[in-house]
Amino acid sequence: MRKSEIDSMGFEDGRITGFMPRFRSIDDDWERYTDALVELVDRGVVAHEKGRSLYDLYLQDLNEWLTEFYFEEKRFDQIEAHYTPSGEVSFGPISDGHLTVLDRLQAMGEGARVRRIWRSHMGLIKGEFWWYISERNAGFRIAKYYQASEQKQSRDYEKLISRIPTMKQELLAIMADYRKTAEMTGASETELTRIHADIAAIDAEKRPRPKGKPDPRRMDENLFWDLIDEGLTDQPIGERIDTLPERLAAFKATAIRDFEKIQRSLDARAYRWDVWALAYLLQGGCSDDAFEDFRGWLILQGREVFEGAIADPDSFDVTLHSGTASGINGLRDAAPVAYEMRQGKAMKPVKMPLMDVAGTEIAEENFASALPRVAALVGR
Known part of the structure; x- marks a missing residue:
C-alpha cells in the first residue's frame, strides 16, 4: 500500500x-x-x-x-470467488461464517451462485473421500521413499483407513444439507439426480464402473486439455476436479496413465523462476509447497491461460486470481481414481524424473522488477 x-x-x-x-x-x-x-x-x-x-x-x-x-x-462475482474453494478444503461441512454469506446471497436471489459454491466444496471433499477409498482398495504397500519401518508404515496405513466410516457418515450428512439447499434454490432435475447418485455411491463406498467399451482415442496433449477445459466456463473448480476421474475413466487404462504423464510434464514446464515470481506477486508470497499448489491451479485454468502464462508470465490476467490457488492434489488423484474405476485395481505409480526450477534464478526481492506489469496491477 x-x-x-x-x-x-x-x-x-x-x-x-x-x-x-x-x-x-x-x-x-x-x-x-x-x-x-x-x-x-x-x-x-x-x-x-x-x-x-x-x-x-x-x-x-x-x-x-x-x-x-x-x-x-453488490460485488457478487468477487464474493463468489472468495467463498468458492480454490482447490483444497479441510474435510467437513461449510463453516457457519460461510453459511451466513450463502444464506444472504440466497435471500438476494443469487441461488445459482450458492449452488456453485456448494458444488465446489462438495466436489473437493468427495474427492478426498474417494482417495481414502482408493487407498483402502489398493491395500498396504511399502513406500520406499518414506523413512520409516514397515511396521510403522503399516500402523499409519491402518490409522488412515480407519477414518473411512466416520468420514462416510459426515459426508452423507453434508450431502443431505447440500440436497436441501439445491432444492430450495431451484436446482434442475439433472442436478438433483446427480446428487442422489452421489449419495448412493458414497453409501455403497463404490463409484460406478464405466459402462460400455472404453473410448479408443489415444491420450495426447490435445485430448488432455479437452478434458481439463470441459466445464471451464460454467463449473467451479471443485466440481471439475470431482467429475474429472469419471470423465477420464471412460478411456482405456493406457490412456489414463498417459493423462498423468502429461499432467506431470505440464507441471514441470511451469516449474520456472518467472512463473514462481508470478505466483509470489499474485499471492503476496509463495513457498515451495504453495508454488506446487499454484501450478496445479494454473493447469486447471485451462489451456489458453496456462500456455499464455508460460509464454509470458507478465501478461497474466490478474483478475483470474482471487487470493489463493490450489488444485494439484485433485489433479494427481484423478488418474489413479479413474484407473481403479476402469480396471478395478490400483494403478502403479508413474515414474517421472526429479524437477529443477528452470530458467535464470530470480531473487525474491527482484520478483516485482522481473514482472513489472503484474506487480503494478497487484500493487507490489
Whole structure:
C-alpha cells in the first residue's frame, strides 16, 4: 500500500479509519488492510500489546467486515470467488461464517451462485473421500521413499483407513444439507439426480464402473486439455476436479496413465523462476509447497491461460486470481481414481524424473522488477 494512502488513515474502535477497498478481491483487500495495520503499529498510531498477535487484537472479524463492503456494492462475482474453494478444503461441512454469506446471497436471489459454491466444496471433499477409498482398495504397500519401518508404515496405513466410516457418515450428512439447499434454490432435475447418485455411491463406498467399451482415442496433449477445459466456463473448480476421474475413466487404462504423464510434464514446464515470481506477486508470497499448489491451479485454468502464462508470465490476467490457488492434489488423484474405476485395481505409480526450477534464478526481492506489469496491477 502506498505511503500517501496510509498517511490519510487513522484508528478508532479497533478499526482503521479511512481505509477503502479496491474491490479486486476480498483477499487482496485483506492483505492491504493488514499491511496498513502493521505500518500504523510501527508509527505508533495503533497499540500493540506485548504477547498478543495483531490477529487476536484487531483482525478476527476482518473477513466479515470486508465482505460487508462487497455486499453493499453488490460485488457478487468477487464474493463468489472468495467463498468458492480454490482447490483444497479441510474435510467437513461449510463453516457457519460461510453459511451466513450463502444464506444472504440466497435471500438476494443469487441461488445459482450458492449452488456453485456448494458444488465446489462438495466436489473437493468427495474427492478426498474417494482417495481414502482408493487407498483402502489398493491395500498396504511399502513406500520406499518414506523413512520409516514397515511396521510403522503399516500402523499409519491402518490409522488412515480407519477414518473411512466416520468420514462416510459426515459426508452423507453434508450431502443431505447440500440436497436441501439445491432444492430450495431451484436446482434442475439433472442436478438433483446427480446428487442422489452421489449419495448412493458414497453409501455403497463404490463409484460406478464405466459402462460400455472404453473410448479408443489415444491420450495426447490435445485430448488432455479437452478434458481439463470441459466445464471451464460454467463449473467451479471443485466440481471439475470431482467429475474429472469419471470423465477420464471412460478411456482405456493406457490412456489414463498417459493423462498423468502429461499432467506431470505440464507441471514441470511451469516449474520456472518467472512463473514462481508470478505466483509470489499474485499471492503476496509463495513457498515451495504453495508454488506446487499454484501450478496445479494454473493447469486447471485451462489451456489458453496456462500456455499464455508460460509464454509470458507478465501478461497474466490478474483478475483470474482471487487470493489463493490450489488444485494439484485433485489433479494427481484423478488418474489413479479413474484407473481403479476402469480396471478395478490400483494403478502403479508413474515414474517421472526429479524437477529443477528452470530458467535464470530470480531473487525474491527482484520478483516485482522481473514482472513489472503484474506487480503494478497487484500493487507490489
